[in-house]
Amino acid sequence: MTRTHKRKTDKGLVPPEAMLDAVRRVVEHGVGLRKVAKDRGISKSTLQRYVSNYRQNKQCSMSPNYFHSQIFTNQQERLLVDYLKTASKMFHGLTTKQTRHLAFEMASRNSLGMPSTWEENKLAGKEWLTGFLKRNPTLSLRSPEATSLARSTAFNRHTVGEFFDLLESQILKTKVTGARIFNLDESGLTTVQKVPKVISEKGVKQVGQITSRERGELITVCGIVSASGVALPPVMVFPRKNYRDIFLTGAPEGTIGLAAESGWMNSDLFVSVMRHVVNTTNSSKQNPIIITMDNHESHLSMAALEMAKENGVHIITLPPHTSHKTQPLDRTVYGPLKAFFNDEANSYMMRNPGKTITIYQMGQLIDAAWLKAATPSNIISGFKVTGIWPFNRNVFGDEEFLPSSVIDRPQSNAPSQKDVNNAPGQQDAQNAPSQQDAQNAPGQQNAQIAPSLEDMEAAGPSEVPHDEGGELSHTREDKRLPKGSRKKRIQQGKEKGKNYGCNLNSGNEKNSTGVRKSRAKKARKSRKQLIKKKAQKPEEHESSSSENEEPVLLDTDEDSPIHSEDDDENEIHLGPVNFKDISSESYVLVEFVAEKSTNLAYYVAKILTIGDETDIQVDFLRKSQKVLNKFVYPAVSDRHPVDLDDIKAVLPSPVARGTTSRTKGGIVFSVNFGKLDVR
Template sequence: MVRNYKRKKPQLEKEKLKLAVLSVLRDKKTIRTAAKEHGVNRTTLQNWVKNKTEEQASKGEVTTVSKGFQTVLSAEAESALAQYLLKCNDLYFGLTTRQVRALAYDYAKKLDVPMPIQWIRSEMAGIEWIRTFLRRQSQLSVRKPEATSLARATAFNRYNVGEFFSKLKEVCNKYQFPPQNIYNMDETGVTTVQVPDRVVSRKGMKQVGRIVSAERGTLVTLAVAVSATGNTIPPFFVFPRKKFKNNFLIGGPVGCGGAGNPSGWMNGPQFYEFLGFFQAHAHASLENPVLLILDNHESHLSIKGLDYCKENGIVVLSLPPHCSHKLQPLDRSVFGPFKKVVNTQCDNWVTSNPGTTMTIYHVPGIVKDALPLASTHKNVTAGFVCTGIFPLNENIFEEHEFMPSMVTDRAQPAAIAGPSTSIAGPSGVELGDLDQLCCICCDKLLKNQRFKLCIVCRRKAHVACVRTSDNIFTCVNCFSEPETDSEEE
């Protein structure tokens, strides 16, 4: 079958064909005479007249629309299959094209419809079927999914997002922040080894190379803060050095700052230095407070840093855990384009400096050229809009975006029976003291059985039920409450 058929002759006008059919059936003209009068091919007219009756012609119910080729699955069945695929995708359990072909075969087998012999032999639909199916179902397309951890999929739920927006609404009502005083801060990494862009190469060549500086790159952390009006504060670098020197920033963006840390990551002391850098550009004060939205990484929660925020009018609001992929403006609209531009700039640098190895001291110059192209006014403001932070829109996320968290939804295994510490089962049977039950699975803790302790509710849990390696943890019933608190003064 031809995949992309092109007509050799222009398509016949349906109205002319209908009038010609009526002339033959109703007016009793010959096919040759009717074809000549209406300018229709005689053989085509003869084929259309075959299955028409005089009763249809008298009522004017003659149709001249071709049914086209017949598919294995009906239009209703294909529509149901497409809806199922969309739901699987919303749950982050999307199917590959091969899995869809196997599912289509099983579906056709269940419906007991005739199938091509190739489907039966391979026990899956053909490659040509999946191509035409995707063409018929315009709402479907083949996409490369982004790896999303189970923690992110389950933490982004209606309750956590609602708690965040209630805190955001609370601080905004209290301080009445203008948009230029609403900031989002986040870190990203820039390495000395880039991911090469696509290049034009010899056709049929299986392995195409591109020069990079080394086998493994050295990481430099970049802290960026943007406001809801689209303004960007100069970047703050954290170099993998024990001591920071000003010459590290030669060739970097105007007004940028930096700090040193042997690992290259931002920790509590480096975040405290960033807060001083941020204060110098945001001009926050107790009379003119500034809202700083960031994730709840442990480096952002140091006592020294939070005390500095209280003294200088910086109101800190943390995002719910594992929700930055949806609620962080910088992650949504800035860092993606930034990484692409950085790779392109690194390619250009390697091309312009053949035989030279890129070091961490070249990174500020790369960022100087790349950051303005990614942190445009349009990108920054779009990030605040699509997360619902500004303008404030707590209903920005649709119901299907919370569907991945459904995989961990479960009914309460038992009901709390009054003020006592006992639990009653479905039939009112006493299951025992709360201290003797696992706070996650609600099974009884046996003697000499290892357990871990929830740091919030002080209840015990089986070691197998807890994913962290620490002896103390926060159970699923308590983990979201202390994380979204806002630090304010």
């Protein structure tokens, strides 16, 4: 069968209005058929056929019936088109074979006439798919970009909303403008460029283009740009153990050069980056700035955060796996930067035959590309499309959140979203828009009913416009949009050295994000519930003992290990701690509420410095798994500020310390922690 048909005659090109007028002149005005056919340029036999049909039925069609073999009506094909578009926007697009299989299922479940080959192969034909794509030019066969499940589902309305809440609170608190809002991010460039397309002989199977070497060396470029369109001098990390000034030959003016064996940014080098930011922006507590960046571990070193705190730098980290949407540099700067760099590297290879690109030429190549990519228009556009500045929390439409709707869960007879968010332990449970919001998204209603059109049946035949296909019959086995299965929720405690916060505020106030307040509120509520339960237990015991005919006898032998008097003497008692009872170098017991739970957990900590009741700097220890009541310092120092309300007991001085190289880091307390969950 010919897929591209070329018309060879003019048959069937007479407009329906002209054909109807010619037929009426013959039937109603009595003009001869040959004369009318000659005057109007219509075939005599064709006019004769329409005249006969008109005499039998005056409502007959005046155009050729080219759709007698069409399987789906125009309405049905539009529904199928909407389904394919929505599935693609959800990153679950259908291949050509899957689309053919979907068309066969749709036709069979709706009892539509189809060719016999469809039924034999259980698949729609290739010719149908070709014609379907021609009839719907808004569809095309594309090569999608591989996107991880974490990235597609992490970008949801709840997570992005929390980020904008943090950003808005910091903007209102610091009262900064676009000139004091910055974005920081790294990107890698190698000494081997990506070759461009070149003109070559047609029909040649293999076309080559010269590159510097087989495998290149990585140079990290750290860009810092402001929402006003200003680009600070970048920072370049070279893959060397020791830095040399010759590395920056030809680099952009003011560029800072660093060296690391891997060529990547690390926590030690990021201190120099933070110092570079402070020096170039003149930031201070009186003239603060806001920096948005991803939460890579190299950005969260204690030294860099302390430097940011001392110089009025407020750091807001982007939600994980969302930088492809919320990072201004990724959106509008680094794409052009890599394209311009490849062009410059290719031009260098053409101008210098036989020479390779090393790290000593990277400075001049990056300089030419950076000046073209980091333009004010590109930078301002990056902040605008991410909604950071001008501040716009509604910059992302419903279609951009469609990939995260795969993990949505239906909520029948559920409380409102506001009540759910305010419930204890539920702040992190709703990570995606509700099912009702997803169904109200543009294109979502038509896309969900594509295969069997069940919702059209519920609306009634009179409410649904049909083409010449008539009504449809439906089944309950619908082909729905992709939906993830329910996953088991695993309760996990606080990881060692893990920071769960998204806003790393470095101002004087420790609780600007509200994270610590919400946890403290949960802890107070949990303590009240525990107190109520303890108060009810004696009453329940008395009532139960009075109802039983025989008393319950307890074993009171002296050898019974149930209880010990020494345990009572050394048992720790929880309660409010006075501010005067604590001092630096003393050990305390700090209370936490586990994430997504109301269970209480306790950590032993050593007080380092005391500011006020809301600024007590402590160093947390970890409980040993082998020795009872022994605690050790973690490999990575875990220092954080706590409130006085979180401290529940002051521990006595350690009674023993290790003296050998294996045990000298251990600290032992002569107290009985009882059933407390000490970690």
